[in-house]
Amino acid sequence: MDQLIADLGLAPLVNAAGKMTYLGGSACAPPVAAALADGSRLWADMDELMTVADREIAAATGAEAGFVTACAAAGIAIATAACLTGGDIDLVERVPHLPAELPSEVLLQKPHAIHFGAQLTQMLRLGGGQVVEVGAANRCTLGELASAADRRRVGAVGYVVSHHVPASQACGLGEVVELAHAHGVPVIVDAAAETDLRRYLAAGADLVVYSGHKAVGGPTSGLVCGRRELVDACRAQNAGIGRTMKVGKESILGALVALRRYAAADPDAEPRRLAELATLLAEELAGLPGVTARVVADPTRPIRRTRVDVDPRAAGMDAAELVARLAAHTPSIRCRAHHAAEGRFELDPRGLTREHPRVIADAVRAALR
Numbered sequence: 560m561d562q563l564i565a566d567l568g569l570a571p572l573v574n575a576a577g578k579m580t581y582l583g584g585s586a587c588a589p590p591v592a593a594a595l596a597d598g599s600r601l602w603a604d605m606d607e608l609m610t611v612a613d614r615e616i617a618a619a620t621g622a623e624a625g626f627v628t629a630c631a632a633a634g635i636a637i638a639t640a641a642c643l644t645g646g647d648i649d650l651v652e653r654v655p656h657l658p659a660e661l662p663s664e665v666l667l668q669k670p671h672a673i674h675f676g677a678q679l680t681q682m683l684r685l686g687g688g689q690v691v692e693v694g695a696a697n698r699c700t701l702g703e704l705a706s707a708a709d710r711r712r713v714g715a716v717g718y719v720v721s722h723h724v725p726a727s728q729a730c731g732l733g734e735v736v737e738l739a740h741a742h743g744v745p746v747i748v749d750a751a752a753e754t755d756l757r758r759y760l761a762a763g764a765d766l767v768v769y770s771g772h773k774a775v776g777g778p779t780s781g782l783v784c785g786r787r788e789l790v791d792a793c794r795a796q797n798a799g800i801g802r803t804m805k806v807g808k809e810s811i812l813g814a815l816v817a818l819r820r821y822a823a824a825d826p827d828a829e830p831r832r833l834a835e836l837a838t839l840l841a842e843e844l845a846g847l848p849g850v851t852a853r854v855v856a857d858p859t860r861p862i863r864r865t866r867v868d869v870d871p872r873a874a875g876m877d878a879a880e881l882v883a884r885l886a887a888h889t890p891s892i893r894c895r896a897h898h899a900a901e902g903r904f905e906l907d908p909r910g911l912t913r914e915h916p917r918v919i920a921d922a923v924r925a926a927l928r
Contacts, residue, residue, distance in 0.1 A: 571890035573915055577864075577907035578752070580630075580676050582893060584772035584779050586910060587813065591777055594816040598809030608811055609794060615815045616784050619822040620756045620767070624790035626783040627771065627811050631751035632675075632682050633804035634768035634781035635717075637796045638747045638789075639665060639686025642715040642766070646792035651799040654687040662712040664689045666739075668699035670728040671719040679749065683717060685800065690717075694729075701730050701738065708742045720750045720759065722858045736763035745789060754860050756784075756822070765789055774860075777817030778810045830861040836908035836916065840865040843920035848927060849874025855905070864895065865906040874927055878902050884926035885919075892922050 564571060574582050587595065609627070616625020628634050643663050644650035650657060657663045665688035672692050673679050680690045693699055693707045707713075716739040718732055732748065739746045745765035753759075754774040759767045766789050771780030783793050797805065806814075837854045844852040849870040854863050869878040876884070879899040885892040895905040906919065 573892045574910035575906040576893040578773040595813040598812035603808040620784040622784035623787040626793040628781040629804040631770040631781040634783045635682040636686040638766045641792035646795035657687045662714040667717040669694045673723045771814040777814040780814040834863040837863040839916045843916045
C-alpha cells in the first residue's frame with residue numbers, strides 16, 4: 560500500500576482529525592477490506608443483495624427493515640423522498656418536483672440546519688422536501704414547532720443528532736416525535752456519525768440515517784433503518800433519485816461485514832482505546848512551549864480527544880498556523896481544526912495507533928522550533 564501511495568504521488572498522511580469525509584471517511588479493517596475485494600470479483604443479483612442488506616441492518620439496529628445507499632447524505636435525501644412519496648412510482652419519478660397538492664413541507668429546527676460539508680437543507684430539498692426552518696439559529700421551542708405543524712402542509716420532520724447542535728438550543732427527540740406523530744407525520748433522524756445504532760429508533764424515530772463508514776468502519780456508504788413501509792419506500796427510490804446514489808455490490812458486502820463486526824464488538828473496548836490514546840497524546844505534548852494539552856469528551860458520542868490550546872506569545876505562532884505547519888509536515892498530520900480561529904484544535908485518536916502520539920509530538924516540536 561505504501562508503494563501504491565508513492566506511485567500515485569500521494570502524500571503520506573496521519574489522520575488526527577477523525578473519521579472525516581475529506582480524509583476518506585474510514586480505514587477499513589482487514590476483514591472488511593477482504594469483503595470488498597471478494598465482492599469486486601463476483602456477480603450478484605442486486606435485488607437479492609438488497610434484501611440481504613435489509614435483513615442484516617434490521618438485525619443490527621432493532622429496526623423493522625434497513626436500506627443501504629451511497630452515503631449518509633444520500634440516505635437523508637432518499638429518506639425524505641420515501642416519506643413524501645410513500646414509494647408511489649409516479650411520485651418517485653417526479654422527485655424533487657412533487658405535485659403542489661402533496662404535503663411536502665419538511666419541518667426542521669433552525670439550529671439543526673447544519674453544514675456538514677454540504678447543507679443538510681439541500682439534501683432535504685433533493686428528496687422533494689420544501690424545507691421550513693423553525694425558530695432561530697440559537698433556539699427553537701416546542702411551541703414554535705407545534706405552531707408550524709398546525710399551519711403547514713407537513714410531510715416529514717427532520718431531526719439532527721450531532722456535536723454541531725448543542726442540546727440546549729433545540730427540542731429533544733422524544734418531544735419532537737410525540738408532536739410529529741400527533742400530526743400523523745414521520746420523523747427522520749440524521750445520526751450520521753453517531754455510535755448508538757438503536758437509541759433513536761427506540762425513542763420513536765421512523766427512519767434513522769447512519770454513515771456506514773464512520774462509527775461502523777465500513778466503506779463509504781449510508782445505512783437507513785426504520786419502519787418497514789418507509790424502508791420499502793426508500794428502496795423504491797432506486798427507480799428515481801436513488802439511481803444517482805446507487806452503491807456497488809462490493810460496497811454493500813463490505814458495509815455488511817463492518818456492521819456485523821460493529822454490532823458484535825465489546826461496546827466499551829473502543830472508548831477505552833480512545834481514552835488511552837488521548838491521554839498518551841496529552842502526555843507526549845506536555846511541556847512544549849505555548850502548548851497546553853488535555854483530554855476532552857465529545858458532546859454526543861463516547862469519544863475522547865486531546866484538546867490543544869495554543870498561546871501565541873509563548874509558541875511564536877497561533878493555533879491556525881500550527882495546524883497549517885502540521886499539515887505541511889511529512890508525513891502530513893491532519894488535525895481537527897474547527898476552532899483554530901479561537902486558539903485551539905483537537906487531536907482525534909480514532910485513526911491513530913500507539914506509535915502516532917510520538918510522531919505527532921515530534922512534528923509539533925519541530926513546528927514550534
